[in-house]
Structure formats: C-alpha cells, structure tokens
Amino acid sequence: MASAFVNVPCNVGAIKGLDSQTYVGLKPSLNQQFNCVMPKIMANPRRVLVVRASERRSEPIPKMGLTDEECEAAVVAGNVPEAPPVPPKSAAPAGTPVVPSLPLNRRPRRNRKSPAMRASFQETNLSPANFVYPLFIHEGEEDTPIGAMPGCFRLGWRHGLMEEVIMLGCFRMTILLLSKDPFPVCCSTESEGNLLQVVKARDVGVNSVVLFPKVPDGLKSPTGDEAYNDNGLVPRTIRLLKDKFPDLVIYTDVALDPYSSDGHDGIVREDGVIMNDETVHQLCKQAVSQARAGADVVSPSDMMDGRVGAIRAALDAEGFQHVSIMSYTAKYASSFYGPFREALDSNPRFGDKKTYQMNPANHREALVEAREDESEGADILLVKPGLPYLDIIRLLRDSSPLPIAAYQVSGEYSMIKAGAVLKMIDEERVMMESLMCLRRAGADIILTYFARQAARVLSGEKRS
Known part of the structure; x- marks a missing residue:
C-alpha cells in the first residue's frame, strides 16, 4: 500500500x-x-x-x-x-572517593533495590491464616485484664447481650447485631466476651483459636478430675463457639495444671514425683471430653512420655478419628512463661517443671521427642517458646514432614509491649518482624497473642 x-x-x-x-x-x-x-x-x-x-x-x-x-x-x-530523557546519574556527596568498580559477577543488592523487587523475591510470607489466637476464659461475668499482658483479658463466660452474629463468607465476619432483648432460655449462657473476641479476630481473617481456662480453686484437686467434666468450662465454651461459628478451628490445651491443686501438669506423688502413666490416663479422658464437645485439634502440652499414642488410641476408640493432635513436642522449662501463669493462676505450688519439660540447653533431645510423637500419631509438632528457640523450629522443619507450630509465648508478647511503652522499640514493626522470623525458621502456624493485631496490619489497616 x-x-x-x-x-x-x-x-x-x-x-x-x-x-x-x-x-x-x-x-x-x-x-x-x-x-x-x-x-x-x-x-x-x-x-x-x-x-x-x-x-x-x-x-x-x-x-x-x-x-x-x-x-x-x-x-x-x-x-x-x-x-523523557535518560535520567542523569545521581551525584555522590562531596568527598566521595573515585574508585573503579569492583569486579563482581554477582551483586545480591540488585534484587533488593526497590520495594517491588523485594516483594517479588520475598521467600517467606505471613498471613492471618498462619495465626492461632489464644483465648483465656473464666467463669465470671466480667472481662478481667491481665496485668502482665497488656491488651489481654480473662474473658467472661456469661455476660452481655449479643443476639446474633451474621457471617458472610467463610472467614469474614461483617455484621454484628446487638439487642437489648433477652436471649431465649436455650441460649442464656452465651458469652458476649468470648464471641466478641472471636468476631474481631475473624473480621481480619483469623479463623483459629486455642482455649485456656482459669478454673475456680474449688474445682481443683490433686488428680485434676475437673479436666474431663463434659459440662466444664472448656467443653461448654467449645459447644458455644461451634454453635455460632461452625467453621471456626478450635484448638484445646490438654494438661492438668489448670485443674490441679498442685499446679503441675500431672498427678504429684507425696514425695513430689510427677506420675507419668497415671497422668496419661487422665489426659486421655480430658482429650475425649474435648473432642466430644467439638474440638478440632487437641493439644497435649504436659510433656508426659507416651501421651500422644495413648490419646490417639483413646480418640479412635471413641469414634474421633477426625480429631487432630498437636503435640507440644519441644516444650522447654522456660522462664518466658511467667505472664501466662498469672493469667491462669497456675503457678506450681512447689518445685518446678524441669522433670517433664525440656532443658533449654538441649538441642538434639528435640529430635528424640519429635520422632516419638511422629511414631505415636501426632499430626502437628509444636515448639514452645518461639523466638528464643528458632534453631529448634528449623531443626524440626528440616527433619519432619509434619506441620510445625510455634508458640510465641506470654513473655515474648509482654516484652514487646513493655518495650513499646518505654518507647525503646516500634511495637508494630517488632511484632511483625518477630512473627516473620518464626515463619522463616519453618513454622507453619503460630500461636500468638498478637494474632488479631498482626492480622489488622496485614490487611492494610492504618495505625491508630
């Protein structure tokens, strides 16, 4: 043409x-x-x-x-x-020496030179789906603040007048209706405190919680029988949450310390020895009771020998083959647990927990525990505490095909909060960095009191 x-x-x-x-x-x-x-x-x-x-x-x-x-x-x-013309080369500050370029075949900084490129090559990603949100619950009607854990509360089982929570989508809570009208008789025990925390968490994409009960002293005993009461605080709370949020993933704690008058994770003999096999017998009944109430994952945190296999057999015998076991595989006798024990009033009455929790100096021992838990039928392996034990998280990640969980414990949480109050650190940035480090080390899920706060950051919500 x-x-x-x-x-x-x-x-x-x-x-x-x-x-x-x-x-x-x-x-x-x-x-x-x-x-x-x-x-x-x-x-x-x-x-x-x-x-x-x-x-x-x-x-x-x-x-x-x-x-x-x-x-x-x-x-x-x-x-x-x-x-546009080719942009001019930016001038160096006065006094910068003129040197020949280094003969480098590879310059890793090239992949870090802009936010877009850094995002493209990011190896580890963090999502609200990685979080499990711990909830402290008690029998009272008020939400009681926990002094050593700013922003955390013992949540009341009965209080408030929440009539209905409407869910849109699988993970997003969008409408919250409050009413002055009383509940029907069949719903009179519903808790605004617990439900409101779950609503707030799910609103930013957190769909997993783990329950920790503060049990009345009058129900505690040397053998912790309240642990397997089908109408106890934890089973009631599970039934309530499952009734309102059927798709919510509920983890539970399997251990006797909240129910023991001695404050230990197992039955204590009169000479102070923690009895292993007798404790495991009680833990099996506790796990079955929680599964019967609707728990998705039972989590033995007691560190008794052989409890994973015994719990698996007990669950299967009762028809709960679908219930998972998250074993506290490497739970160390750590000093980072102090605020948690205040939250549950579960300090041991005497002695310490070093005969069943692991020595913080030990690395290879974690492999022994992991191999036993795997062979006994654990579905998830957990390391506790989290950030001080990144090497253990990586060790289990590299040696096991199972999902790895990490618990960012109360001491880690409280130190970040305290540092922020003293203006020594930027709370939000340190929070997000600490969670990313746990993921980078190999944790698939993270139990963290920052779950809701971190999820808001990930959703793009601006700081208040």
Whole structure:
C-alpha cells in the first residue's frame, strides 16, 4: 500500500505522567513539527492531530486518533514520539572517593533495590491464616485484664447481650447485631466476651483459636478430675463457639495444671514425683471430653512420655478419628512463661517443671521427642517458646514432614509491649518482624497473642 508523507503541526505529549517540574531540565513540547505518514486510501489525509500532555501524573495522555498502521509508519519514517530523557546519574556527596568498580559477577543488592523487587523475591510470607489466637476464659461475668499482658483479658463466660452474629463468607465476619432483648432460655449462657473476641479476630481473617481456662480453686484437686467434666468450662465454651461459628478451628490445651491443686501438669506423688502413666490416663479422658464437645485439634502440652499414642488410641476408640493432635513436642522449662501463669493462676505450688519439660540447653533431645510423637500419631509438632528457640523450629522443619507450630509465648508478647511503652522499640514493626522470623525458621502456624493485631496490619489497616 502506497503512503504519502504529510507535514502537519501537532502537540505531542512525551509520556504519561511527565511534567517539566518533575524532570529537571525537561521543557514542555509546544507546536513540534511531526511528519505523519498516512496511507493514500484515507478519506481525509490532511488531518490535524493535537495531543496535549497531561497536567497531572494521574491523568492519561489523550490519544492522537491514529491507527496502529499510521503509528508504525511514522516510526518507520523516523518520526519517533518524544520520550523523557535518560535520567542523569545521581551525584555522590562531596568527598566521595573515585574508585573503579569492583569486579563482581554477582551483586545480591540488585534484587533488593526497590520495594517491588523485594516483594517479588520475598521467600517467606505471613498471613492471618498462619495465626492461632489464644483465648483465656473464666467463669465470671466480667472481662478481667491481665496485668502482665497488656491488651489481654480473662474473658467472661456469661455476660452481655449479643443476639446474633451474621457471617458472610467463610472467614469474614461483617455484621454484628446487638439487642437489648433477652436471649431465649436455650441460649442464656452465651458469652458476649468470648464471641466478641472471636468476631474481631475473624473480621481480619483469623479463623483459629486455642482455649485456656482459669478454673475456680474449688474445682481443683490433686488428680485434676475437673479436666474431663463434659459440662466444664472448656467443653461448654467449645459447644458455644461451634454453635455460632461452625467453621471456626478450635484448638484445646490438654494438661492438668489448670485443674490441679498442685499446679503441675500431672498427678504429684507425696514425695513430689510427677506420675507419668497415671497422668496419661487422665489426659486421655480430658482429650475425649474435648473432642466430644467439638474440638478440632487437641493439644497435649504436659510433656508426659507416651501421651500422644495413648490419646490417639483413646480418640479412635471413641469414634474421633477426625480429631487432630498437636503435640507440644519441644516444650522447654522456660522462664518466658511467667505472664501466662498469672493469667491462669497456675503457678506450681512447689518445685518446678524441669522433670517433664525440656532443658533449654538441649538441642538434639528435640529430635528424640519429635520422632516419638511422629511414631505415636501426632499430626502437628509444636515448639514452645518461639523466638528464643528458632534453631529448634528449623531443626524440626528440616527433619519432619509434619506441620510445625510455634508458640510465641506470654513473655515474648509482654516484652514487646513493655518495650513499646518505654518507647525503646516500634511495637508494630517488632511484632511483625518477630512473627516473620518464626515463619522463616519453618513454622507453619503460630500461636500468638498478637494474632488479631498482626492480622489488622496485614490487611492494610492504618495505625491508630
């Protein structure tokens, strides 16, 4: 097809978002002569084309009205549209030495030079789906603040008047209706405190909780029989939550310390020895009671030998093959648990827990525990505490095909909160970095009191 060359005046915008104030040394283009190549078959070959550069960066440059063939023909003829000049090399500060470039074949900083590139090559990602939100519960009607854990409460089992929570989608809670009308008799034990915390957590994508009960002293005993009461605090709470949120994943704690008058995770003999097999017998009944109430995952945190296999057999015998076991595989006798014990009033009445919890100095022993738990039927292996034991998380991640959990314990939480109050650290950034470190070390899920707060950050919610 023959073409005719026609000289027509036109204002050509250089590029979207370009202005002379942004780019130093660039002058606006006015009345440039642009040789447009136009086919002879066009009905009106002497078209005047005017293109005005956008005045704001967000405004698109108006189209010239040319066909693809006309634009290509113009470029072939040498009439290339104007583009911004190559940006000048940024000047170094005065006094910077002039040196030859290092002969490096690889410069890792190239993949870190912009936010977009850093995001492209990020190896570890963090999501609210990775969080399990611990909830402290008690029999009272008020939410009681926990002094050593700012922002955490013992949540009341009965109080408030929540009538209905409407769910839209699987993980998002969108509407909360409150009413002054009393509940029907069958719903009179529903707890606004517990439910409201779950609503707030699920509203930002957290769909897993783990329950820890503060049991009245009058129900505690040397053998912890309240642990397997089907109408006890934990089974009642499970039934309540499952009734309101059927898809909520509920983890439970399997151990006797909240129910023991001695404050230990097992039955204590009169000479102070923690009895292993007798304790495991009680734990099996506790796990079955929790499964019967609707628990999705039972989590033995007691560190008794052989309890995973015994609990698996007990669950299967009662028809709960679908209930998972998250074993506290490497639970260390740590000093980071102090605030938690205040929350549950579960300090041991005497002695310590070093005969059943692991020695913080030991690394290889974690492999022994992990192999036993795997062989006995554990579904998830947990390391506690989290951040001080990143090497143990990585050890289990590299040696086991099972999902790995990490517990960012109360001491870790409280130290970050305290450091923020003293303005020594940026709470939000340290919180997110600590959680990312747990994920990077190999944790698939993280039990953390920051779950709701961190999920809000991940959802893009601005700081208050």
